Amino acid sequence: MIAYPDIDPIAVSLGPISIHWYGIMYLIGFASAYLLGNYRAKKSGGLWTSEMVSDAIFYGALGVILGGRIGYVFFYQFSGLIADPLSLFRIWEGGMSFHGGLIGVIVAMAIFARRYNKHLVDVTDFLAPFVPVGLGAGRLGNFIGGELWGKPTDVSWAMIFPNDPLQLARHPSQLYQFALEGVALFAILWFFSQKTKPRYCVSGMFLLCYGIFRILVEFVRQPDAQIGYLAFDWFTQGQLLSLPMVAAGLALIIAGFKLKTYPKAHTAS
Template identity: 60%
Template sequence: MLSYPDIDPIAVAIGPLKVHWYGLMYLLAFGTAYALSTYRARKPNSGWTDQQVSDLVFFGAMGVILGGRFGYVLFYNFGQFLDDPLWLFRVWEGGMSFHGGLLGVMTAMGWFGIKYKKNYFDVADFVAPFVPIGLMFGRIGNFIGGELWGRVADPAVVPWAMVFPRADDLPRHPSQLYQAGLEGLLLFVVLWFYSSKPRPRMAVGAAFLLGYGILRTFAEFFREPDAQIGFDLFGWMSRGQLLSIPMIVVGLVLLVVAYRRNKMAPTSA
């Protein structure tokens, strides 16, 4: 069994200015997304400009923050919102949802597409490969903050199990790191190489939905369900898994449609 590292939640302190690790992870996520998307945009015939990338990252960041907060309130703690509506705006108390952030980003992409007259799915295909690397930083932030810990594990079977002080004295899976590796690094590598060659419109975005849905559903078997919710659906599925299943279905359908349209294009032109 490993000891959970005692990490100061404040990464940098300069006088009264304090930068928390979680906030720093968000900066790294958006900064990395900007660097990678700029790299792709500067390739010949990409159809993207630096200004468009800059605006897209800004729109996406707003979508992540606003959607993530609204999603957490709606999907995970709606009861608290009903009791205290102003809690929605107390973001410093914590509470962000990936699925809400995804809906926020999808909305932001639509707004961006209208502004620059770009097809919605072209925007989604361009954005999709950069999302997982941001998720990786977010999960690392969860680990540093000692939150969203895993389920109880047997140290004899899982020697890397650790005790999270904010949970209890039981050894648990470091599920935040599992998610960082699966939904973050692994999915990023797969999508980066998959999108490095021309694919049918919608295919890259669909691959993200499908891949994330599958990996999140798997990783959730090692993560402790949210205390205020527990298990959904027959007492064994978490809220995160319940929200990820539609992503698998939609991603699979869009992927099939993308390739079928691609095959039919020459004969229907």
């Protein structure tokens, strides 16, 4: 067993104001997306500009935060929402959903695409390779916060998380997700998109790979206590929400290589 590193989840305290590592990880994700986006924009042949990247990151940040919170309450605490509708707005109590954030980002990118007269998928194809950096940073934030741990295990790298009331040796599933959703997914999408791919393909690869990685990690991640397993004593809400991503990802990749259409420069509105 490996000792869990004793890291204070609060990075900085300024009087009554506390800055958590989880929030800093969000900032790292957005800043990294901005830098990588500008790097790719310079190589886009005029399809993207620095202004577009800045606006896309701003829209995306709103989509992540609003969609993540709304999605968490609807997907994982719906009964609590019915009993207490105001819980939706108590963000300080915690709770963010990747799948809700994904929906929020898609809505935000649709608004962005309309503003710049771009095809929605051209926007998501461009941004998809940068998303894993934020996902990986977020999982490190979960690990530092000692939350979203894995199932009990006897593997040699198991850890006991201080917030676990049972104090059991568990899979550090946050680190598994960091490795898969962050490092591996970034490498796959970055190299896959190095050469221009037909429309739909990069977005499809993101959905396909993330869905597969999330489904795999859910086998060793402790399910949310308020939901538990949906079926078979192993099938989780996270897996249920990820299955459509796998199907949609495959469909987009097949459609992309079949249609062979490519992004076009925006026109003034």
